[in-house]
Amino acid sequence: FWLAERGDAENLADSARKELEYMKGFEIGHGFLELCQTMVGGLLARSGDFAGAEKILLAALKISKQKKARQSICGILLQLINLFYSTGDEKRCKDSLRQWARLAEENHYVYFWEADRLTLVRACALAYQYNCRREYTKKIIELYYGKEAALRLQCEPDVLAQHPDALTELRQDRTTAKKRISIKLFGHFEITADEIKITEEAFK
Numbered sequence: 001f002w003l004a005e006r007g008d009a010e011n012l013a014d015s016a017r018k019e020l021e022y023m024k025g026f027e028i029g030h031g032f033l034e035l036c037q038t039m040v041g042g043l044l045a046r047s048g049d050f051a052g053a054e055k056i057l058l059a060a061l062k063i064s065k066q067k068k069a070r071q072s073i074c075g076i077l078l079q080l081i082n083l084f085y086s087t088g089d090e091k092r093c094k095d096s097l098r099q100w101a102r103l104a105e106e107n108h109y110v111y112f113w114e115a116d117r118l119t120l121v122r123a124c125a126l127a128y129q130y131n132c133r134r135e136y137t138k139k140i141i142e143l144y145y146g147k148e149a150a151l152r153l154q155c156e157p158d159v160l161a162q163h164p165d166a167l168t169e170l171r172q173d174r175t176t177a178k179k180r181i182s183i184k185l186f187g188h189f190e191i192t193a194d195e196i197k198i199t200e201e202a203f204k
Contacts, residue, residue, distance in 0.1 A: 001039075001116035004046045005165075013043035031072050034060040038072075038114040042079045050087050057083065074104050075114025081126065082119045085161070097126055101133035110140050118164040120144070125160035128153055141167075 004012050020040050023033065041057035044050075057080050064072040077100035084093035100123060103109070112120070124137040142150035149167050153160060160166055184190040191198040 001042060001046075001118075004043055005118065009043055009046035010048075013040065013047040013049065016040045016043050031064065031067065031069050034063050034069070034072055034076070035113055038076050038079055042082070042114070042116070042119070045079070045083045045086060050083060053083050054080075070103055070107055071109055071112065072114065074100055074107075074109055075112035077103070078112055078115045078119050078123050081123045085122065085126065093126070094130060094132075097123065097130065098132055101127050101137060104140075105133050105136040110143055117144075121164035121167050122161055125153060125157040125164065128157040129161055 016036075017040050020036050023036060037056050037060035041053045041060065044053035044056065057076060061073065061076045061080070064076060077096045080096040081093055081100060084090075084096060121141070124141050126132075127137040128134050138150050138153055141153050145167050152167070180193070182190075182192045
């Protein structure tokens with residue numbers, strides 16, 4: 001997605017589609033196939049192949065719903081929001097937006113494997129514009145880009161929906177102090193930052 005922002009979406013989509021076809025010949029678990037489908041669908045949308053993007057994104061969504069993989073569903077919905085916004089399908093854009101915002105807030109999701117920065121900003125801007133889970137989407141923007149960006153979201157969501165790259169140069173407030181991050185992978189999963197335990201809810 002980062003490379004596609006620089007104008008090579010068509011070639012990237014073609015290459016990704018070929019890789020996806022190759023991968024289908026293997027037994028792939030843990031939602032990895034749906035993740036790859038979503039990446040291809042997002043690239044196809046950016047290359048202008050909206051019909052191809054819709055087909056593959058809806059296929060990934062169907063599988064994820066069958067698996068009840070809620071976080072994956074959220075990520076796919078983000079790409080569908082971007083797709084329907086790009087094609088001018090306001091009804092389906094709003095439907096996807098409401099599903100994404102509700103599912104994300106109910107499960108405290110702020111990170112999505114299938115998302116890219118521009119799609120996430122656009123979705124949050126549209127949610128604010130349409131009065132859909134405003135506080136939660138503002139929280140996501142503040143988490144990634146800081147308070148200045150969250151204020152801008154409140155003031156001009158329509159502008160950010162059209163030009164999500166407007167937040168590119170805004171960065172989350174950072175301190176120069178170093179933090180010690182510890183992750184325990186075996187036995188009971190646990191993450192601590194400067195000896196402070198991060199709850200499972202916050203980790204999501």
